[in-house]
Amino acid sequence: MRITDPNFFMVSADELAPKILGKILVRNINGQLIKVKIVETEAYDGKIDRACHAHLENKSRWKAAALSNRGGCTYIYLIYGMYYCFNIASSLKGDPQGVLIRAAEPLGHHTIQVTSLHDKNKKFHYYTNGPGKLCRALNIDISLNHVDLTTSNLIYLEDQPELSKDEIVITKRINIDYAGNDKDRLWRFYIKNNPFVSRK
DNA sequence: CCTGCGATCGTCT
DNA sequence: GACGATCGCAGGA
Numbered sequence: 120m121r122i123t124d125p126n127f128f129m130v131s132a133d134e135l136a137p138k139i140l141g142k143i144l145v146r147n148i149n150g151q152l153i154k155v156k157i158v159e160t161e162a163y164d165g166k167i168d169r170a171c172h173a174h175l176e177n178k179s180r181w182k183a184a185a186l187s188n189r190g191g192c193t194y195i196y197l198i199y200g201m202y203y204c205f206n207i208a209s210s211l212k213g214d215p216q217g218v219l220i221r222a223a224e225p226l227g228h229h230t231i232q233v234t235s236l237h238d239k240n241k242k243f244h245y246y247t248n249g250p251g252k253l254c255r256a257l258n259i260d261i262s263l264n265h266v267d268l269t270t271s272n273l274i275y276l277e278d279q280p281e282l283s284k285d286e287i288v289i290t291k292r293i294n295i296d297y298a299g300n301d302k303d304r305l306w307r308f309y310i311k312n313n314p315f316v317s318r319k
Numbered sequence: 320c321c322t323g324c325g326a327t328c329g330t331c332t
Numbered sequence: 333g334a335c336g337a338t339c340g341c342a343g344g345a
Contacts, residue, residue: 161337163337170337171337172337177331178330178331178332179330179331181330182330196329196336196337197327197328197329197330197336198336198337198338199326199327199328199335199336199338199339200326200327200328200329200336201326201327201328201338201339202338202339204337204338206337219337221337249338249339250337250338251338251339252338252339292337293337293338294336294337294338295337297335297336298337320344320345321343321344321345322342322343322344322345323341323342323343323344324340324341324342325339325340325341326338326339326340328335328336329335329336330334330335330336331333331334331335332333332334332335
């Protein structure tokens, strides 16, 4: 069942991040539905978190605006000039929080296509086990910024049973050493023993 | 296992 | 002019 209730996303980022583990991310590319299972996420909170692009010290207007959207809207940005990262805004409109989708498990036929086209070593999870690679695999770019996941035909989530606590690993976030004490927040969540997670 | 580095470009200083 | 919520590769322990 597709998630169409905005209330699902209108919780704090550190609550939403583990909540969407195991959910199905659906991407419609010219009518072909690509489905992946979300296996790794990180929470960011502009009010208190120096790692967040919407923090007061980060003066990026448009990034803060995207994260300030109502929960369930997308926030997508270009990183290092060559990769996009896909986020879901959380909480209420005006509260700049969001969840970075760091990795996913490919489901179904598309997996095979990706493998045969690109992967010399036949490791078919190769293209979704990191935030940049995931966007490349799902053809996610800046044109999908500000999209409402509860109404869009291009990208949305499907519900799945909630995972139990002992199926989820909680760690510090990746590559935010510039963020001072906030780098130590335990705001990264991934599915235990899942081979598609970007890093142990 | 680990560390270092280049690619590449929109945004901010 | 500097830098980044990344990635793949090279080289050393």
